Amino acid sequence: MEQYVIKGGIPLAGDVEIGGAKNAALAILAAASMTDETVYIDNLPDVRDINALLEALDEIGAHVKRVNRHAVEINGSGVENCIVENESMKKIRASYYLLGALLGKYKRAEVPLPGGCNIGSRPIDQHLKGFKAMGAVTRIEHGFIIAEAEELHGAHIFLDMVSVGATINIMMAAAMADGNTIIENAAKEPHVVDVANFLNSMGASIKGAGTDVIRIRGVKSLHKTEYSIIPDQIEAGTFMFAAAVTGGDVVLHNVIPKHLEATSAKLTELGCEVTEYDDAVRVRAIGKLQGTHVKTMPYPGFPTDMQPQIAVTLALAEGTSIVTESIFENRFRYVDELARMGASIKVEGNVAVISGVEKFTGARVSAPDLRAGAALVIAGLAAEGITIVDDIYYIERGYENLDEKLRGLGAKIEKVASEKEIQKFRLKVG
Numbered sequence: 054m055e056q057y058v059i060k061g062g063i064p065l066a067g068d069v070e071i072g073g074a075k076n077a078a079l080a081i082l083a084a085a086s087m088t089d090e091t092v093y094i095d096n097l098p099d100v101r102d103i104n105a106l107l108e109a110l111d112e113i114g115a116h117v118k119r120v121n122r123h124a125v126e127i128n129g130s131g132v133e134n135c136i137v138e139n140e141s142m143k144k145i146r147a148s149y150y151l152l153g154a155l156l157g158k159y160k161r162a163e164v165p166l167p168g169g170c171n172i173g174s175r176p177i178d179q180h181l182k183g184f185k186a187m188g189a190v191t192r193i194e195h196g197f198i199i200a201e202a203e204e205l206h207g208a209h210i211f212l213d214m215v216s217v218g219a220t221i222n223i224m225m226a227a228a229m230a231d232g233n234t235i236i237e238n239a240a241k242e243p244h245v246v247d248v249a250n251f252l253n254s255m256g257a258s259i260k261g262a263g264t265d266v267i268r269i270r271g272v273k274s275l276h277k278t279e280y281s282i283i284p285d286q287i288e289a290g291t292f293m294f295a296a297a298v299t300g301g302d303v304v305l306h307n308v309i310p311k312h313l314e315a316t317s318a319k320l321t322e323l324g325c326e327v328t329e330y331d332d333a334v335r336v337r338a339i340g341k342l343q344g345t346h347v348k349t350m351p352y353p354g355f356p357t358d359m360q361p362q363i364a365v366t367l368a369l370a371e372g373t374s375i376v377t378e379s380i381f382e383n384r385f386r387y388v389d390e391l392a393r394m395g396a397s398i399k400v401e402g403n404v405a406v407i408s409g410v411e412k413f414t415g416a417r418v419s420a421p422d423l424r425a426g427a428a429l430v431i432a433g434l435a436a437e438g439i440t441i442v443d444d445i446y447y448i449e450r451g452y453e454n455l456d457e458k459l460r461g462l463g464a465k466i467e468k469v470a471s472e473k474e475i476q477k478f479r480l481k482v483g
C-alpha cells in the first residue's frame with residue numbers, strides 16, 4: 054500500500070497545469086462506444102477511474118487504442134454482448150454511464166450496480182425512471198442492473214432532484230431514441246454541457262445543456278469525431294485551496310475560469326486575491342484567512358466535490374465557519390482524521406461548525422474517499438511537521454500525479470510504499 058508523506062509549512066508558489074475533467078471524461082468515454090466509427094478523445098486525465106473504464110470498454114469488444122498518455126481512439130463497432138463484467142465497474146460510480154450508452158445504441162445493457170466514493174446512499178432511481186419512461190424495462194439480478202427495450206422512444210422526464218448522473222445517462226439513451234425527449238430539472242454542471250457537446254459533435258441533436266431543460270431529438274446513428282475534454286474544475290479548485298491554505302501564490306493553467314467562479318468567490322471571501330485570465334487563474338493568499346459560511350449546491354453553486362477542501366482551509370481561518378453539505382448525507386468522514394492534526398470541527402447532521410485553529414500539526418491519517426483524501430493532503434501541506442496520508446488509492450482515482458504537481462510548486466511531498474521509505478523521507482527533510 055502506498056502513502057503520501059508530506060513535510061508541511063511551505064507556501065506553494067509557481068505554475069501548475071490542470072488536466073482534463075475526470076467526471077466529463079468518464080461519460081464521454083462511455084458515449085464514444087455509441088458509434089461504429091472511430092472517435093478520438095484528447096485531454097483525458099490519466100487516473101484510475103478512467104483506466105478502469107477503458108479496460109471495461111475493451112472487454113466488451115470496443116477497440117481502444119492509446120494514442121498517448123492523454124489521448125485515445127475508441128471504435129465501438131466490435132461491441133458484442135453489452136454485458137459488463139469487469140470487476141472494477143462495481144467500484145467506480147461512472148460505470149452507470151455504460152447503461153445509458155449501451156441501452157441507447159444496442160437497446161440492452163447489463164452493468165454491475167455502481168460504487169464510487171462512500172459519501173451517502175447514492176441511489177440511481179432517477180436514471181431508471183428516465184429509461185423506463187423511454188420504454189425500457191429494468192431489473193436488478195445478481196448485483197447487475199439489466200436494462201432492455203424493444204425500441205427506445207422519446208419521453209418527457211421531470212427529475213425529482215438535480216442529478217448529474219441521471220441527466221447525462223438519460224441524455225445518452227435519448228440521443229438515439231425514436232422521437233424527442235425533454236429532461237426537466239436537469240443538472241447544469243460543466244460536464245453535462247461537455248457530454249452534450251461531444252454527442253452533438255457525433256451527430257446528436259441536444260439543445261439546452263447548461264440550463265435546467267434539455268431537449269434531445271433522437272437520431273438514427275452517430276458518427277466519428279475528434280474531441281478535447283474540458284479542464285477539471287475540481288482538480289483546479291483543489292490546487293486553489295492548497296495555494297490559499299499554505300499562504301501561497303499559484304497560477305493554474307488550462308482552466309475555464311467561468312467554471313471556477315463559486316470557488317473563486319469563496320476564496321475572495323476568505324481574503325485571497327483571485328485573478329482570472331483567459332485560460333488561467335492566479336490565487337494569492339494575502340494575510341490571515343477569514344472564516345466564512347458555505348453550502349454545497351448543484352452548479353453554479355459551490356460543488357460538493359470541493360467541500361472537504363474548503364473545510365480544511367476554513368479550519369485554519371480566523372473565527373467560526375459553517376459548512377452545510379446539501380447533496381450527500383455522509384461527506385464529513387474526514388473530520389475525525391483532521392482532528393488528529395488539531396482541527397476543531399463539530400458535525401451535526403449535514404452541518405459542520407468549524408472553529409478556526411492557529412495551526413495543524415502533522416499526523417498519520419487515512420483518506421476516507423477521493424476528495425477527502427485530497428483535503429487531507431492539503432492539510433498536510435499546511436501542517437507543522439510530517440503528515441502521512443494512507444489509502445491514497447482513493448486519491449489516485451481522480452488526481453493525476455498529485456505529488457509531482459505539488460512538488461512543482463515547491464511542496465515537500467513524496468509517494469512512498471514502506472515504513473523504510475517514510476523514515477528515509479524524514480531523514481531527508483530534517
Ligand SMILES: CC(=O)N[C@H]1[C@@H](OP(=O)(O)OP(=O)(O)OC[C@H]2O[C@@H](n3ccc(=O)[nH]c3=O)[C@H](O)[C@@H]2O)O[C@H](CO)[C@@H](O)[C@@H]1O
Binds near residue numbers: 079177181218
Ligand atoms: C462520476 C461522477 O460524475 N460523479 C459525480 C456525480 O455523482 P452522482 O451522479 O452520483 O451524483 P448526482 O448528481 O446524481 O447526485 C445528486 C443527489 O441526488 C441523489 N440521487 C441521484 C440520482 C438518483 O437516481 N437518485 C438520487 O436520489 C443523490 O443521492 C445525491 O443526493 O455528481 C455528484 C454531484 O455533483 C458529484 O459529487 C460526483 O463527483
Ligand SMILES: C=C(OP(=O)(O)O)C(=O)O
Binds near residue numbers: 168423451
Ligand atoms: C465523488 C466523486 O466521484 P464518484 O462519483 O466517482 O464517486 C468525485 O469525483 O468527487
